Amino acid sequence: MKLHWIAALMLGLLLCSTPARGSLLVLSYHDIRDDVAAKGDPDPHAVSTGNFAQHLDWLRAHGYQAVSAQAVIDARAGSGTLPDKAVLLTFDDGLRSVYTHVFPLLRAYGWPALVAPVTSWVELPEGQAVRYGPRDYTGDDFLTWAQxxxxxxxxxxxxxxxxHDLHRGVDGNPFGNQIPAAVTRIWSPRDGYETAEAWHARIETDLRTSRDLIARHVGRAPQVVVWPYAAYxxxxxxxxxxxxMTLSFDLEGRAQGADLGLQGEQGVEQTSLASLARLLVYRNPDVRDFAGELRRDLSLDGVRAIQVDLDHVYDDDPAQVVRNVDALVQRIHDxxxxxxxxxxxSDPDGDGAAEAVYFPSRHMPVRADLFNRVAWQLRTRAQVRVFAWMPVLGFELADTALLQELxxxxxxxxEIPRLDPGDPRTLEVVSAIYAELATSSHFDGLLxxxxxxxxDDEIPDYGGGVAAARTRGLIDFTLALQSAAERWRPKLATARNLFARPVLEPGSEAWFAQRLEPFLDxxxxxxxxxxxxxxxxADPEAWxxxxxxxxxxxxxxxxGTLFELQTVDWRLPAPLHGETLRAQTRLLLAAGIRHLGYYPDDFVGAHPPLPDSREAVSAREFPYLER
Structure with a gap:
């Protein structure tokens, strides 16, 4: 693809003082140069001057109106409105080309823009360099305060x-993964993880330093923060x-279910602390590809998912864990x-409840600090979105007395051992566990x-004994868990397992407290x-x-429904033939099902076989994802 959609961005414009509505497209550029290769430039974030100028021409010809960051701030505050098809241009990292190549074009068009420098790079001493993309950059590559x-x-x-100095990775776990500094509790072999207080002080000191430098040299303190790597x-x-800095931008997030016009647009929500997302302009798109991405209907993209047991990755032998992680990542990549x-x-006895977790926790036994390592490797090496698969009620708490009470x-x-959702202490402790997961790990969603x-004979007074109310109560419980996690990991997508019987037999809602329609909502x-x-x-295909x-x-x-197929017949137990998976996915696609997945995946024994897995759940089967 010529543009990397990390975000598509549209929410309803909510203004206190006016009913006017508008949409906002925010574009993120980095380096604009004359010598960028049409394809395969060593710097994938660079865009040629000619292509950039054509982007501006196309936007103007198609009715876009450039707005300033101040206009967005005013709209969020309810003291102004945005025009229809507003566009905000942003330029990250403070590269010198913003002054030499972009600024003349902005003056020619009369278009405003937002420029976000890393202030330590502006102040880079002579003779020092930073690694930036394919080469080392010196102070001559970055903007000066005068510019x-x-x-x-x-x-x-x-x-x-x-x-000031958050545009870098830091040690994010005992395995040494380099993870964005702004949202990572730094790990050290001597001290373990950075404390919440130390992390808070580090972020505050950094942002204060950046703010004060900009105020001193530019004459005005910044109102906007643009988070490095979209990590906040x-x-x-x-x-x-x-x-x-009352306005912030990232590069991620989608408005699922919103009424999208052009993909990449968003409304401006005034009350949320969530950052506004941007479209990252990537791999030097020409105007045809630029327009094609803006018009592409992201809602048509199908999900292809594999559910993975981390219990099968873990081993008492650390060297075997390393080999298992490598094998898993390679298989997912393939x-x-x-x-x-x-x-x-961790659920080694297979009863469905968590006996331990794979992240640091005060409330649960910790089997190993492994989840963040594997999730990061999958995201960065296999280029997949990772959802943390977590219990809702099934926790065997470290506090055994509390466990007995709940x-x-x-x-x-x-039945799966579960905690009572009607007891407020259950929500309190499970929310804390989800917050611990989000604090320590990097992932994209929750399953x-x-x-x-x-x-129906468990906790009969929950929901007043009404099946729909019990269903609603469990949904609200999960949404509270999502909120607890999103304080530390914003804009998480969500999925929830649903048994098939409530779909085929709606009356069985009383036996499950589950129903398809409210799940979809x-x-x-x-x-x-x-x-x-x-x-x-009796007849799997007919079923x-x-x-x-x-x-x-x-x-x-x-x-909104992902069909999750099984690859093992647990009655025997024995693996199902790979052709069964192929046949079932073909059947479901022909029936109009859009999203597919399977469980489990044996990454050691390579089951399902690679050709069958690829045919069933490879996202590369979608031709519109390939250019």
Missing amino acids: LREMHDSGLVEIASHS NDVANGIARDLG IRPSHVFLQAF QIRATGAD FHDDAYLR AYDYTALMAMPQLENA LRRLAATVVATPGGAE
């Missing part, structure tokens, strides 16, 4: 902070806000799904486990357990056809 002041004084350019959280945004649902808890007294012998159910994806052998279906027809007939069903 920044001149652009600011023109009235066209507003200067934002891109941090609500707490960091709160620090920036307290320092006067299959190329779009998503991995990665287990973040655990549901199940009437069935085979709520299949333990979020209630039998609550989550980005409903991960439907489309597993005919698990349900003892799948019936299930697919029911989902497609449900409003929003095809758009």
Whole structure:
């Protein structure tokens, strides 16, 4: 692809004082040079001057109106409105070409822009260099304070902070992964993880330094922070806000289910601490590719997911863990799904409840600090979106006395051990566990486990005994967990496992406290357990056809439901033949199902076989993802 869509951006414009509505497209550029190769330039973030000028021509010809960052701030505050098809141009990192190549074009067009330098790079001492993309950059490659002041004084350019020294990776776990500095608790072998207080002080000191330098040299303190690597959280945004930077930008997030016109547009929500997302202009798109990406309907992209047991990656031998991680990442890279649902808890006895977790926690036993390592490797090496697969109620807490007080007294012998969702202490402790996960790990979404159910004879007074109210109660419980995680990991997508029986037999909602329609409203994806052998279906294909027809007939069903197939017949137990997976995915696609996945994946034994896995869930099967 010529443009890398990390974000598509549209929410309803909410203004206190006016009902006017507008949309905002925010574009993120870096280096603009004359000598950028048409294809395969060593710097994928560089755009040629000619292509950049054509982007501006296309935007103007198609009715876009350039706005300043101040106009966006005013719109968020309710003291102004944005025009229809507003566009804000942003330039990250403070490269010299912004002055030599971009600024003349801005003056020619009369278009405003936002420039976000890394202030330590502006102040880079003579003789020092920083690694930037394919080579080392010296002070001559970055803007000077005089150039920044001149652009600011023109009235066209507003200067934002891109941090002072957060545009780098730091040790984010015991394995040495280099992870964005702004949102990572630094790991050291001597001290372990950085404390919350130390992290807070580090971020505040950095942003204050950047703010003060810009104010001193440019003449005005920044109102905007542009987060390096799009890495931020609500707490960091709160620090920036307290320092006067009331608007922030990242590169990620999507408005799922919004009424998108041109992809990449967004409304401006005035109250949230979430950053406004931007479209990263990537790999030097010419005007045809630029326009094509803006017009592409992202809602048509299908999800292809693999659910992965981290219990199968873990081993008592650290060397074997390394080999297992490498094997998993290589297999996912070879299959190329779009998503991995990665287990973040340990369930060695297979009863469905977490006996331990794979991230630092005060509330649960920790089997190993492994989730962040594997998630980071999958995201950066296999280029997939990682959802943390987590229980909702099934936790065997470290506090055994509290566990005894909160655990549901199940009437069935085979039920998953679960905590009582009606006791406020359950939400408190599980929310804390989700916050611990989000604080320590980098991931894109949450998969709520299949333990979020209630039998009709369990906690009979929950929801007043009304099936729909019990269903709603568990949904609200999961949304509270999402909120707890999003304080530290914003804009998480959500998926939740749903048993097939409530879809095929709506009356069984009373036995599960689950129903398809409210799931579709609550989550980005409903991960439907489309597993005919698990349900003892006599005719698996007929069963799948019936299930697919029911989902497609449900409003929003095809758009919001991911069919998760099984690759093992647990009754035997034995792996299902790879051709079975192929046949089932073909059947579901023909029936109108858009999103597909499977569980489990044996990355050691290579089952399902690679050709079968690729045909079933490779995102590269979508031709519109290839250019």
